[in-house]
Amino acid sequence: xxxxxxxxxxxxxxxxxxxxxxxxxxxxxxxxxxxxxxxxxxxxxxxxxxxxxxxxxxxxxxxxxxxxxxxxxxxxxxxxxxxxxxxxxxxxxxxxxxxxxxxxxxxxxxxxxxxxxxxxxxxxxxxxxxxxxxxxxxxxxxxxxxxxxxxxxxxxxxxxxxxxxxxxxxxxxxxxxxxxxxxxxxxxxxxxxxxxxxxxxxxxxxxxxxxxxxxxxxxxxxxxxxxxxxxxxxxxxxxxxxxxxxxxxxxxxxxxxxxxxxxxxxxxxxxxxxxxxxxxxxxxxxxxxxxxxxxxxxxxxxxxxxxxxxxxxx
Amino acid sequence: xxxxxxxxxxxxxxxxxxxxxxxxxxxxxxxxxxxxxxxxxxxxxxxxxxxxxxxxxxxxxxxxxxxxxxxxxxxxxxxxxxxxxxxxxxxxxxxxxxxxxxxxxxxxxxxxxxxxxxxxxxxxxxxxxxxxxxxxxxxxxxxxxxxxxxxxxxxxxxxxxxxxxxxxxxxxxxxxxxxxxxxxxxxxxxxxxxxxxxxxxxxxxxxxxxxxxxxxxxxxxxxxxxxxxxxxxxxxxxxxxxxxxxxxxxxxxxxxxxxxxxxxxxxxxxxxxxxxxxxxxxxxxxxxxxxxxxxxxxxxxxxxxxxxxxxxxxxxxxxxxxxxxxxxxxxxx
Numbered sequence: 290x291x292x293x294x295x296x297x298x299x300x301x302x303x304x305x306x307x308x309x310x311x312x313x314x315x316x317x318x319x320x321x322x323x324x325x326x327x328x329x330x331x332x333x334x335x336x337x338x339x340x341x342x343x344x345x346x347x348x349x350x351x352x353x354x355x356x357x358x359x360x361x362x363x364x365x366x367x368x369x370x371x372x373x374x375x376x377x378x379x380x381x382x383x384x385x386x387x388x389x390x391x392x393x394x395x396x397x398x399x400x401x402x403x404x405x406x407x408x409x410x411x412x413x414x415x416x417x418x419x420x421x422x423x424x425x426x427x428x429x430x431x432x433x434x435x436x437x438x439x440x441x442x443x444x445x446x447x448x449x450x451x452x453x454x455x456x457x458x459x460x461x462x463x464x465x466x467x468x469x470x471x472x473x474x475x476x477x478x479x480x481x482x483x484x485x486x487x488x489x490x491x492x493x494x495x496x497x498x499x500x501x502x503x504x505x506x507x508x509x510x511x512x513x514x515x516x517x518x519x520x521x522x523x524x525x526x527x528x529x530x531x532x533x534x535x536x537x538x539x540x541x542x543x544x545x546x547x548x549x550x551x552x553x554x555x556x557x558x559x560x561x562x563x564x565x566x567x568x569x570x571x572x573x574x575x576x577x578x579x580x581x582x583x584x585x586x587x588x589x590x591x592x593x594x595x596x597x598x599x600x601x602x603x
Numbered sequence: 604x605x606x607x608x609x610x611x612x613x614x615x616x617x618x619x620x621x622x623x624x625x626x627x628x629x630x631x632x633x634x635x636x637x638x639x640x641x642x643x644x645x646x647x648x649x650x651x652x653x654x655x656x657x658x659x660x661x662x663x664x665x666x667x668x669x670x671x672x673x674x675x676x677x678x679x680x681x682x683x684x685x686x687x688x689x690x691x692x693x694x695x696x697x698x699x700x701x702x703x704x705x706x707x708x709x710x711x712x713x714x715x716x717x718x719x720x721x722x723x724x725x726x727x728x729x730x731x732x733x734x735x736x737x738x739x740x741x742x743x744x745x746x747x748x749x750x751x752x753x754x755x756x757x758x759x760x761x762x763x764x765x766x767x768x769x770x771x772x773x774x775x776x777x778x779x780x781x782x783x784x785x786x787x788x789x790x791x792x793x794x795x796x797x798x799x800x801x802x803x804x805x806x807x808x809x810x811x812x813x814x815x816x817x818x819x820x821x822x823x824x825x826x827x828x829x830x831x832x833x834x835x836x837x838x839x840x841x842x843x844x845x846x847x848x849x850x851x852x853x854x855x856x857x858x859x860x861x862x863x864x865x866x867x868x869x870x871x872x873x874x875x876x877x878x879x880x881x882x883x884x885x886x887x888x889x890x891x892x893x894x895x896x897x898x899x900x901x902x903x904x905x906x907x908x909x910x911x912x913x914x915x916x917x918x919x920x921x922x923x924x925x926x927x928x929x930x931x932x933x934x935x936x
Binding site: 403410415430433476 | 785
């Protein structure tokens, strides 16, 4: 592991385990970002920083706002308010493709393999700054052929690394779910990103492939990229995260190294509900039962009362 | 039955000016729908703009043909911008709604009373192709015979120019689609968000595709108007767009030569069924007497037969004639 990456990881260990703690070298900084859908506040994040050159896991129960936060950070959704920046450059006013061009790329929870294009075309699409993507220059193959060859050889290298080289000329639609995840990650790498945001990279991937995907995610860090990922599998989170940010009901409720998170009372409560771990005694069970029966009786009585009221002549 | 006549008439239609017209419209739709995934239901509007641009420029303003063609292209660009600016950021179906409505509006405007001094109202404009005919290297009033397939010199000239244009636009499409530009366009068709996440300005690419395909359609209108020497609103109704889509799907969408093959086959089949039914129902002792099928019913029956044929095609060969079966069988996910 490069010394630089190690230094960035070590720096995290000394930080206090509290929400919104400033990082020594943040790549992405989020400030009071809110997003509401009607009456529901999906995201309400006061302050959070993501350390450069590290793998940060973003976890939380379903509906915690993790994917919405991803959408906001990458320009796929507009917030109600707040600012966020990458390397000090505010991203708030940028559209999704401009964010990607700055080097912040993402993958999607539901994999977006471009089914009717070959695996190689999927990969080559990922390269940025292609001259042949201008409509007029596209008509002059001489102006982009050299670059195209470069892009192709880079795509081939990545396909080999991700063990997709055998599928090179197949339609992406013929790949398995796990292979699509690999392809999507490899495709994102074609743009030579600085920050990679992975939305549930392991979802629906068989265990054998999970190991290889984990290896690839760690590789990204070794190559100096900042990785932020959403994941539900706690083993995966423990295995690869240098830092974990926990969200629940739109808020960041805890952050710290993975070991500290599983001991965090609030996190456990958010996932499992408060008082989940106190075993019920027989007396307590009887009490709960009696309480609910009393509640039902009270409701029934109320209902009958209402019925008799309505029966009175109008 | 006279099989030779049926065949020569069908072949005449298959390569005639009308087939050129549909090939050009479908080439444009191929750019929109086949490659970029844009649902443009207003191709008739683009064709109308092309036809009326040449007609109005030469009859009302006495300007040379070249000016008319340039105006046609500019009009198509403006129309595409008007359609695309508000809708291309929205979901695909909005473009479909706006394009079909805009084409209807254009049609109503050219046939309206207040526009009659310029557009000729429902009568349209005629007799404006002298400049075009004068360019023909042969006598446009002479008739030409190719192994029994007869064309007037004028039709032959329109066909020569038209098919050359088709070849040129096919070459253009081919060049574009093998470039990185075409790759982005296909990616947008597959999944806009994926293209966006990779830093592609989806809006710009969609706009370029809409403009380009619109210009193809307008050039189709130019060629057709010059071939028939009339620009008349009835020829540019929404059914035109749907026939153009039929041609595209018949030939195979997202294939460079699909629209061309589609247009030729579509017109061959239309003329073929028409001629067969005509021979069956007319003459002194028709095979199908009028009690069973009258000649005027037969004329309508051909559309029913062609429609059934297309249904069969979609059931048994959904990818069209030139499409790739594997591609169609791949679901979006």
